[in-house]
Amino acid sequence: MFEDRADAGDRLAAELERRGLEADVVLGIPRGALPVARPVADALDADLDVVVARKLGAPNNPELAIGAVASDGAVWRNDDLVERLDVSESYLETVRAEEAENARKKADRYRETAGLPDLAGTRVVVVDDGVATGATATACLRQVRESDAAAVVLAVPVGSPRSIEALREEADEVVSLRTPSDFRAVGQYYRDFGQVSDQEAIEYLDRSR
Incomplete structure (x- = not known):
């Protein structure tokens, strides 16, 4: 059980560091992923941006x-x-x-400019606060793939085992801290899973590393 998205982000960042994963860019899926993605980007010393679906x-x-x-x-x-x-x-x-x-x-x-940042040749980590059906994560990963990134990793705190397995076809690596067999919804694994506003999400992007 995660206390909130920030706690989930800290734990996810620690796991990615433990694995020795390196990244140039971390892309959060708005809005809920930004509080998770911020500590991941900080830990990996990577730029933080968004990918939207x-x-x-x-x-x-x-x-x-x-x-x-x-x-x-x-x-x-x-x-x-x-x-x-x-x-x-x-x-x-x-x-x-x-x-x-x-x-x-x-x-x-x-963001001030249209489209994704230039990802050609970069190592990208796509972060969400959890995966249920995997629909938006799949569309986001395909968009990143089209940008000629050198490597694409999906990192989430929790996900449906079936969806996580399917997403392995869309990314070079998928990291999920938990894939419970009784998964029903992402929110059941957070004590605080309140809505994140656009303004709050943008503030995570604006924070300096």
């Missing part, structure tokens, strides 16, 4: 992720779920376009 909600059930799209349009879809729910291609394209635009707007709120 939005989930694609199912028809009549927007909380159910049938996929996700990153701010550059990189998309991941759960084809099994799409088929099971009989989701039309027209619906998918409409919601993809809407959420890609929302992701771009969100990314613009966090």
Whole structure:
């Protein structure tokens, strides 16, 4: 059990240091990942930035992720779920376009320049506060992959075993402090899992190392 996201970040940073992992850039997935990513970036002496994705909600059930799209349009879809729910291609394209635009707007709120920083040849650690379906993490990792980073690591405090295993196909390495067999939701592993506002998240980016 983590006290809060800062505690989770400290523990994650300690594990990455123990493994001897090196990074040039740490990318947090807003908003909840920023309090986790800040101590990771500090420990690894790396720059902190963001990578943004939005989930694609199912028809009549927007909380159910049938996929996700990153701010550059990189998309991941759960084809099994799409088929099971009989989701039309027209619906998918409409919601993809809407959420890609929302992701771009969100990314613009966090940085002065559009798009990711120049990641070509860099070692990147993508951080989230936890992984449930893995939809947004997958879309974010694919966006980073497209940027020609030399190495991409996903680091999270906790995640669904099934999702963590699937994400190993998307990153060079995946580090999860906990992968409980009875996983139900990320929040159940935090004593304090309150919402993080955009302003709070931006403040983590603004802190000097």
